[in-house]
Structure formats: C-alpha cells, structure tokens
Amino acid sequence: MIKTIATTPYTDQKMGTGGLRKKTKVIMQPNYFENFIQSIFNTIGSLEGKTFVIGGDGRFYNDIAIQKLIKMAVANGAAKLIVGQNGFVSTPAGSNLMLKNHTNGGFVLSASHNPGGENADFGIKYANETGGQVPTSITDKIFQNSKSIKEYKIFEAPDIDLSVIGTQKLGNTIIEIIDPIKDYVEMMENIFDFAALKQLFKKGFTMRFDAMNAVTGPYAQRIFEEILGAPKGSVVHAKPLPDFGGLHPDPNLVYAKELVDFMYSDNAADFGCANDGDGDRNMILGKKFFVTPSDSLAILTDNYQLIPAYKNGIYGVGKSAATSTAVGRVAKAHNIGYYEVPTGWKYFVNLMDSNRITFCGEESFGTGSSHIREKDGIWAILFWLSIIAKTGKSVEEITREHWEKYGRSYYMRFDFEGISTETADDLMQNLENKLPSLSGKEFYGYTVKDAAPFVYKDPVDNSTTKNGLIVYFTDGSRIVYRLSGTGSSGATIRVYLERFSAKDLAKDPRAMLEELSKAAMDIAEIPERTGKHQADVVT
Ligand code: G16
Numbered sequence: 212m213i214k215t216i217a218t219t220p221y222t223d224q225k226m227g228t229g230g231l232r233k234k235t236k237v238i239m240q241p242n243y244f245e246n247f248i249q250s251i252f253n254t255i256g257s258l259e260g261k262t263f264v265i266g267g268d269g270r271f272y273n274d275i276a277i278q279k280l281i282k283m284a285v286a287n288g289a290a291k292l293i294v295g296q297n298g299f300v301s302t303p304a305g306s307n308l309m310l311k312n313h314t315n316g317g318f319v320l321s322a323s324h325n326p327g328g329e330n331a332d333f334g335i336k337y338a339n340e341t342g343g344q345v346p347t348s349i350t351d352k353i354f355q356n357s358k359s360i361k362e363y364k365i366f367e368a369p370d371i372d373l374s375v376i377g378t379q380k381l382g383n384t385i386i387e388i389i390d391p392i393k394d395y396v397e398m399m400e401n402i403f404d405f406a407a408l409k410q411l412f413k414k415g416f417t418m419r420f421d422a423m424n425a426v427t428g429p430y431a432q433r434i435f436e437e438i439l440g441a442p443k444g445s446v447v448h449a450k451p452l453p454d455f456g457g458l459h460p461d462p463n464l465v466y467a468k469e470l471v472d473f474m475y476s477d478n479a480a481d482f483g484c485a486n487d488g489d490g491d492r493n494m495i496l497g498k499k500f501f502v503t504p505s506d507s508l509a510i511l512t513d514n515y516q517l518i519p520a521y522k523n524g525i526y527g528v529g530k531s532a533a534t535s536t537a538v539g540r541v542a543k544a545h546n547i548g549y550y551e552v553p554t555g556w557k558y559f560v561n562l563m564d565s566n567r568i569t570f571c572g573e574e575s576f577g578t579g580s581s582h583i584r585e586k587d588g589i590w591a592i593l594f595w596l597s598i599i600a601k602t603g604k605s606v607e608e609i610t611r612e613h614w615e616k617y618g619r620s621y622y623m624r625f626d627f628e629g630i631s632t633e634t635a636d637d638l639m640q641n642l643e644n645k646l647p648s649l650s651g652k653e654f655y656g657y658t659v660k661d662a663a664p665f666v667y668k669d670p671v672d673n674s675t676t677k678n679g680l681i682v683y684f685t686d687g688s689r690i691v692y693r694l695s696g697t698g699s700s701g702a703t704i705r706v707y708l709e710r711f712s713a714k715d716l717a718k719d720p721r722a723m724l725e726e727l728s729k730a731a732m733d734i735a736e737i738p739e740r741t742g743k744h745q746a747d748v749v750t
Pocket of ligand 1: 323487
C-alpha cells in the first residue's frame with residue numbers, strides 16, 4: 212500500500228562534489244533520508260516507465276537506507292529497479308549498469324572515500340540517464356525542493372530479501388536483483404587483453420590489491436585471483452565491512468599506510484594498488500615507488516595504443532584544474548583534445564558524451580575513461596598491468612621513462628581540515644580580492660606571472676562554473692587553492708602545488724616544493740587566518 216507521510220524540511224541537503232555527504236547520524240534523523248530522496252523524485256517528474264539502478268558500498272546504514280529507497284521508488288511509480296545483490300554495487304559498476312540497461316539513472320549509497328560507521332559518514336550519489344552524477348543545475352533544483360518539502364511517499368511492505376538473485380514485484384514495480392560483479396567483469400574483458408594479463412601472472416608476477424574492507428574486494432578477487440590467476444591472497448582486506456574495519460578507505464599515502472609500508476619493504480610485490488570505499492578511486496605503487504595520480508593519467512594516456520579498446524585512437528583527455536599539467540604535454544604530443552574542468556567527475560560527462568574526450572582524471576586518485584561516466588579504480592589498475600604486460604617494464608621504469616620523455620611535474624596537495632566555514636570562506640574571499648595585486652610580486656624566489664579564479668565554460672551546455680583560485684608563476688609553477696565540496700562537517704582548504712622540471716631531478720617532491728609551499732602559506736595568509744602552520748593531510 213502506498214502511504215503519504217507528512218514531513219518537515221531540513222535546510223542542509225545541498226549536494227557537493229560527490230553527491231550528498233553527511234555524518235551518518237545526520238542522515239539517520241527522522242525523515243532526513245526520505246526527504247532527500249523525495250526531493251529528487253519531485254525534481255525529476257513522474258517515475259512512470261522509468262528504470263533505476265540501486266546499490267551501495269555496504270557501509271553502516273546501507274541496508275536500512277536501501278530498503279527505504281526501494282519502497283519510495285515503488286510508491287512514486289518507478290517501472291523497474293535493478294538492485295545489486297545484498298545491496299552492493301560499486302560506483303563504476305553502477306554507472307555501467309545504468310548505461311548498459313538504458314536506464315534513467317540510479318543511486319549509489321556511499322560517502323565514497325570517507326570513513327564509514329555510525330559515528331562516521333554516509334552519502335548518496337545520484338546519477339541521471341547519462342550514467343554520471345547530475346549537473347549543478349539539477350542539484351540546485353533538488354536543494355530548492357528539499358527546503359520546502361511537505362510529504363513523501365513510501366510503499367508499506369516487509370523488507371525485500373536482497374540476497375537472492377532474480378526478479379520479483381513490489382506494487383507495480385519490477386525488482387531485479389542482480390550479481391553486481393558479472394556485468395562489470397564482462398566490460399573489463401571487452402576493454403583489456405585478458406590473455407596477456409593471464410600470461411603476466413603465469414610468469415610469476417606478483418601484486419597486492421588493498422580493498423580496504425570496502426566494496427571492491429569481491430570484484431578484485433574475481434578478476435585478479437579467479438580469472439587472471441594472481442596468487443590467492445593477492446587481494447587483502449577483501450571483505451566489505453560496515454565500518455571498513457576501522458580503515459579510512461581513501462587510497463593515498465596516508466590512509467593506505469599498510470599497503471605503502473608493504474610496498475616499501477624488502478618483501479614488496481611487483482605491483483601494489485588500492486581502491487576507495489565505493490571503488491572509483493585508485494592508487495598505484497611499484498616496488499618502493501609511488502605514482503602520483505596526475506602522472507598516472509599522463510602515463511595511461513601516452514600508452515593508449517597498448518589497450519585493445521583504444522588502439523584505434525582516443526578523442527582527447529580531460530583533467531580537473533587542480534590536477535598537474537603532465538597530461539597536457541602528452542595531449543600535445545599526440546595531438547588530441549585537452550580540457551581542464553572544475554573539480555568533480557560530473558564535469559567530464561558532457562565532454563565524454565560529445566566525443567571530446569576518452570580519458571579523464573583528477574589528482575584525488577581518480578582515473579577513468581568513457582566506458583562509463585564515473586571514475587573507475589579497477590579499470591586504472593588493469594590499464595597499468597596491461598602496460599607492464601606489454602612492455603615488460605616495472606612501474607618505476609615506465610614512470611622514469613615517461614619523465615625522461617616529457618619532463619616531470621613535481622606535485623603535492625596539502626589539506627587543512629576542520630576549519631570553520633566562516634574562516635575558510637573569509638580566507639578564500641580575501642585571497643580572491645588580492646589576486647590582481649599579486650602579479651609581479653616575488654615569494655621565496657618565485658615571481659607571480661598572473662593570478663585569477665578558475666572559471667570553466669562547458670562547451671556543450673555553455674554553463675559556467677567558478678571553482679578555485681590559481682596563482683601562476685613565471686617559471687611555470689602553479690598554486691591552486693580551493694574549498695573541498697565533500698566534507699561532512701566544517702571546511703577543508705585544499706592547496707595544490709606544481710613545479711615543472713624539463714629533467715627528472717630524482718628529488719623528493721617535498722624538497723622540490725619546499726619554497727613553493729612557503730609561498731602558498733604566505734599568499735593565502737593560512738597561519739594567520741587558520742592558526743595552522745602545517746597541513747593536516749599531505750598527499
Ligand atoms: C574530492 C576530490 C575530487 C573528487 C571528489 C569526489 O572533492 O578532490 O577530485 O571529484 O572528491 O570524489 P569521490 O567520488 O571519490 O568522493 P573535494 O571537493 O572534497 O575536493
């Protein structure tokens with residue numbers, strides 16, 4: 212039976228860079244989740260005849276939220292729901308299901324790389340028929356709707372058993388419970404040369420994949436261990452847990468420490484990698500060697516011809532403005548399109564749909580291609596393994612040869628966390644106001660060439676987005692400042708540093724960027740305004 216429930220609005224349901232992301236307890240407030248979902252349904256109009264994909268990364272509250280979501284979609288008249296078995300679907304697998312089944316979009320319940328648990332974070336990523344997260348024009352409408360919502364609809368019924376694969380009906384809606392891994396594996400087999408990868412492992416190649424107790428463990432076990440023949444146990448932290456076993460499932464040098472320590476030990480595997488909570492991010496390591504995400508994007512792009520799905524050519528490549536310019540040099544050499552967009556994967560969607568780009572990436576450990584409309588952690592790993600299989604070279608050799616050919620962008624990101632929203636907004640406003648006066652000024656040996664906000668005009672829908680402030684120096688170095696759009700409380704200021712060297716000086720990025728980081732602190736008056744003399748997280 213369809214029930215209409217009266218509700219009162221919340222005023223904080225604005226989606227950020229990666230959907231709606233909040234403390235779990237905020238989402239658990241009475242009607243909070245329901246209000247948000249109904250606001251989406253109200254915004255997109257009748258659900259009649261529409262099909263959605265539904266899943267999540269298995270974090271705490273996933274099981275309860277998914278039942279509510281299914282029953283609300285039924286009450287609102289959806290024709291069909293494609294649901295991952297036990298409520299699990301990784302973000303890239305979800306995007307694939309949306310595209311493959313020609314759906315109207317879907318929901319992945321995840322706060323991505325944020326920690327999970329009752330005292331941690333929960334989130335909702337909402338995608339439309341593109342298979343990618345909706346543009347700001349729609350998220351703005353959903354937010355407006357959420358501020359005046361008065362009722363929501365839910366179908367009254369016992370919880371659905373999500374453990375059994377097959378089709379059932381609830382109200383007038385068909386509910387298809389699927390194996391969320393099968394279609395994803397098929398897609399990967401159509402992109403990469405699996406025979407060559409099997410050969411690689413046959414020859415004794417070793418890898419460690421850290422799934423961080425999050426959604427991709429079972430995907431990785433199926434692909435790398437069962438299909439490609441990597442030794443059993445190559446995938447660690449493989450069982451998805453509601454609190455990720457206490458891990459912070461963000462694959463970077465700070466949070467994937469166990470993997471990093473292993474890869475820098477004398478027992479290291481030939482290849483190390485990790486994914487985040489919902490499987491869209493990746494980290495790549497060689498023996499005692501780390502590849503920055505910006506370099507990874509450049510290296511994958513340079514090697515596209517080695518992959519069967521791309522060997523006939525790629526349209527172009529996109530990167531977020533904060534990502535290093537390394538891939539720009541590759542795009543130039545290959546004479547392909549090159550686009551710089553604001554932070555957030557949704558900005559790549561129009562570029563992919565209009566055949567402007569094939570590959571894209573962000574410094575925040577996201578890499579992907581137009582096979583779907585989200586970034587894809589396992590795709591990036593299979594790409595790296597393919598390069599290794601085809602060239603016979605190690606991760607370090609591949610990267611060093613790349614620097615030899617194209618020069619090296621020394622790159623680091625500094626995050627200043629837990630700052631009050633007011634302090635962070637003031638800092639950014641003050642910096643923006645003084646940008647025009649910076650030209651010609653010198654900071655620790657670096658002279659400012661130009662400084663301006665980053666403004667993006669989408670070539671497809673002509674919308675403009677302002678995101679971050681960039682200071683350019685005369686030697687080609689850059690500092691990018693922006694506020695995070697994914698935090699669940701307070702504000703995070705991100706500062707991105709880049710320094711180009713035509714030759715690899717084989718130096719530690721920290722040493723190469725020491726003066727530039729001092730300049731970054733001074734220019735934005737970070738110590739004076741935040742009381743912080745160093746970043747909380749450096750990646
Ligand atoms: C962060 C990253 C972005 C990324 C976003 C969403 O956003 O900096 O590059 O697009 O997370 O990523 P995910 O889908 O993995 O959560 P922000 O705004 O916090 O910098």
